[in-house]
Every structure is written in C-alpha cells, then in structure tokens.
Amino acid sequence: MAPLTPTWTQPSHPLIQEVLIGSSPTEEFSTKSISRVALPPDAVFAELSFPPCTKAERPTYATVQMGRDEHLDLNSDLLYINHSCEPSLIFDTTALQVRVGPRGLRPGDELTFFYPSTEWAMAxxxxxxxxxxxxxxxxAGARDMTEQQLRGVWLNKHIREMIAERDGTKKWKGARREGLGSREMSGEMGGDTRRGVTSRELSGEMGGDTLV
Structure with missing residues (x-):
C-alpha cells in the first residue's frame, strides 16, 4: 500500500519529531518516528489541537478513536507514530494530548503508542x-483482547468503559491502575522498544481503522 499523500506542510513538528520514510530496506513505504527531544515521564509531547486535528466523518486506517463513536484525523506528522506493546507515548484523547510514557524520552527513541489504548475494533x-x-x-483493537492482555498499559476512558460493558461489570477491573498517572505506572509499560517497522501506509494497520 502506497503512503498517504500528506495534506499538511511537512515537517509539522520539526522540533520534537523526525519522520523516517522507507526506514527498512525491505519495506519501501515503511515509516517510523524518532524523538528529537528529551522529556520526563508524563510530560506533554504534543497537543491534539483543533486545528490541525479535525473530526473524521468515518473511521479509516488514518484516524484515531477519541470516543465511543468519535474519531479524529491528526492532519500532521503525528500520523506516522507506530504501534508498540511497550509504547513510549500515550495518546490521551480525553485531554487531547500526547504524553510521555513512564520511562521518559531521549533523543533517538522511537515514538510509539499502544493502538488498543484508543481503538476498540480495528477493521x-x-x-x-x-x-x-x-x-x-x-x-485488532481492545474489543478482542482479554483483561490480562490489557493490564499494565494505559487505556483511554472510552476503552475502559466499553471493556466493562463487554465483561458485564460496573467498572473495568484494571481501572484502579488505569486511573494512575504514568509516573505511578512505571514498570508496567515501557518506552524502550525494539521492533520491526510497522507502517500505517504499508499495511493499513493504523490504530484508527475501526468498526463502530
């Protein structure tokens, strides 16, 4: 799958983010994002401001789920932040912020987030x-993951609520930990990832390709 044609001026976040396109010799259209900054745990890495973000008319592989039935287009190079099961960033769609995970960020660290923290059911x-x-x-989204698989990672409010509904409980059993800031969760999620490149453009695996 060919890369998306950006509708925004690039680079959109030159002081904090470097986007590497074709970063793998075997994947022409692979992308990943690298941090240009050092930031402590729980610091704000970027704001999900409107604009440049816009509400999406429908979910696609290039959107992020921000509520039960709401999705947004990032309209920026934040689009190129890949998934990791030990993410370096948190996409908080309630606060409309991208925050740093509990290990902090250093220049050269890959920027990643946990797709099921925002996405309920990826198509x-x-x-x-x-x-x-x-x-x-x-x-494939939080819907198809067990409670055990989701423990130890930060989840957005709409994901926690939908898990509780799925499991027939008043509150998700992991809510106590999920209510903590990332400093208190240190050791339960990580930011020092070692990964093969997973590009949004190459495979349509972006965290916003959801079914609602």
Whole structure:
C-alpha cells in the first residue's frame, strides 16, 4: 500500500519529531518516528489541537478513536507514530494530548503508542513485530483482547468503559491502575522498544481503522 499523500506542510513538528520514510530496506513505504527531544515521564509531547486535528466523518486506517463513536484525523506528522506493546507515548484523547510514557524520552527513541489504548475494533488487524517481552501478538483493537492482555498499559476512558460493558461489570477491573498517572505506572509499560517497522501506509494497520 502506497503512503498517504500528506495534506499538511511537512515537517509539522520539526522540533520534537523526525519522520523516517522507507526506514527498512525491505519495506519501501515503511515509516517510523524518532524523538528529537528529551522529556520526563508524563510530560506533554504534543497537543491534539483543533486545528490541525479535525473530526473524521468515518473511521479509516488514518484516524484515531477519541470516543465511543468519535474519531479524529491528526492532519500532521503525528500520523506516522507506530504501534508498540511497550509504547513510549500515550495518546490521551480525553485531554487531547500526547504524553510521555513512564520511562521518559531521549533523543533517538522511537515514538510509539499502544493502538488498543484508543481503538476498540480495528477493521484490519495485524501481527505485532515490536519484539517486546510483553508483545500481545495479534493486534485488532481492545474489543478482542482479554483483561490480562490489557493490564499494565494505559487505556483511554472510552476503552475502559466499553471493556466493562463487554465483561458485564460496573467498572473495568484494571481501572484502579488505569486511573494512575504514568509516573505511578512505571514498570508496567515501557518506552524502550525494539521492533520491526510497522507502517500505517504499508499495511493499513493504523490504530484508527475501526468498526463502530
């Protein structure tokens, strides 16, 4: 699958993010994002501001789920942040912020987030190649993951609520930990990922290709 044609001026976040296109010799259209900055745990990496973000008319592989039936287009190079089961970033769609995970960020770290933290049911799942010890394997959204698979990672409010409904509980059993800031969760999710490249353009595996 050929890369998306950006509708925005690139680079959109030159002070904090470097986008590498064709970063794998075997994947012409692979992409990944690298941090240009050092930031402590829980720091704000970027704002999900409107604009440049816009509400999406329908979910696609290039959108992010921000609520039960709401999705957004990033309209920026934040689109090129890949999935990892031990992410370096948190996409908080309630606060409309991208925040740093509990290990902090250093220049050169890959920028990643956990797709099921925003996405309930991805139309196009994929086999994760992050290489982490906690790798969940097949990623298709939070709907198809067990409570155990979702423990130890930060989840957005709409995902926690939908898990509770699915499991027939008043509150998701992991809500106590999920209510903590990323500093308190240190050791339960990671940012030092070692992974094969998974590009949104190459496979349609983007965290916003959802069914609602």
């Amino acid at each position: 196009q799942g994929f086999t994760c190649l992050c290489g982490a010890a906690t790798c969940r394997g097949y990623i």
